[in-house]
Amino acid sequence: MKANAMKSVSLRKLIRGVRLDRAIALALLLVLLGVGAIPGYWTGNWPWAELPKITNLNQIRNLRKTGLELPGLQTLEQKTVTIGGHDWSYQEIKADYPKPILLLLLPPSDHTSQPQVEWADIDGVFQWQTDSYTKMQFEVKPSELASLTAATDKNIIAEVEARFFRAWTQQQTFAVVQWYASPQGGHPAPSRWFWTDQLAQLHRQRVPWVAVCLQIPMEPLGDLEASESLAESVSKIVQTALMVDPFSGTSSAS
Structure with a gap:
């Protein structure tokens, strides 16, 4: 029983750790996207090949x-x-x-x-x-x-x-x-x-x-x-x- 309880606690910690890692990775991705986009604004070099056109x-x-x-x-x-x-x-x-x-x-x-x-x-x-x-x-x-x-x-x-x-x-x-x-x-x-x-x-x-x-x-x-x-x-x-x-x-x- 004690061994099973320890395994359960370890599993919960592992799951929480995975969730935290995913959250950190997502936050870093958003930061990188923002950092990549902002210089494009000032230089006019956008991070994608072709911009949509402005209607009219x-x-x-x-x-x-x-x-x-x-x-x-x-x-x-x-x-x-x-x-x-x-x-x-x-x-x-x-x-x-x-x-x-x-x-x-x-x-x-x-x-x-x-x-x-x-x-x-x-x-x-x-x-x-x-x-x-x-x-x-x-x-x-x-x-x-x-x-x-x-x-x-x-x-x-x-x-x-x-x-x-x-x-x-x-x-x-x-x-x-x-x-x-x-x-x-x-x-x-x-x-x-x-x-x-x-x-x-x-x-x-x-x-x-x-x-x-x-x-x-x-x-x-x-x-x-x-x-x-x-x-x-x-x-x-x-x-x-x-x-x-x-x-x-x-x-x-x-």
Whole structure:
């Protein structure tokens, strides 16, 4: 009996040891997968032979030439400008506001393009000082726009988190909103898009994106809160317009 009991205890220890070894092996595998994927993000060398294609890439890419049609807002000027070696859409728009609002859009140039250092590129071009960083969070419902296409999912609610801050030069002060827009919403961190895109690729899909930078002129070193309502309103229009038009018909995992 004593020998049998000792064998039983040893067997249980062995089973627990095997389970622990498997758990450790699985954890190491996940770490290796993560370590293998992250360098690919920064270098553009992905760990698989062929990426799934971004649906509607040409339509999304055309934004740099055509700009974005914004219901209820008038485009005063649209052109292509180079920032950080990339071609952006530069669009001045008129809202119920004394001065034109600047909208900068950067779509991916090809299927391997990834969000990286766009905000640093903009900082370098405008040479501005910044402060009062905060989060702006809002939801958009494409069904609220009458110009929806049949391909748009009218039930989708997109959640957006953007970074909102004050920026100024010697000539002008701005309220600035920045985020990477996608069909499901948006976030200012490139890493958020990266992991969402990784999950989508498990289903042989991709997550399209567009970098958005909105600049609203303010009184010299004015209070950022005074521009928050307008900034959120225009940001919602931009996100919704992207979902309705260039993102419409794209397929990506949420």
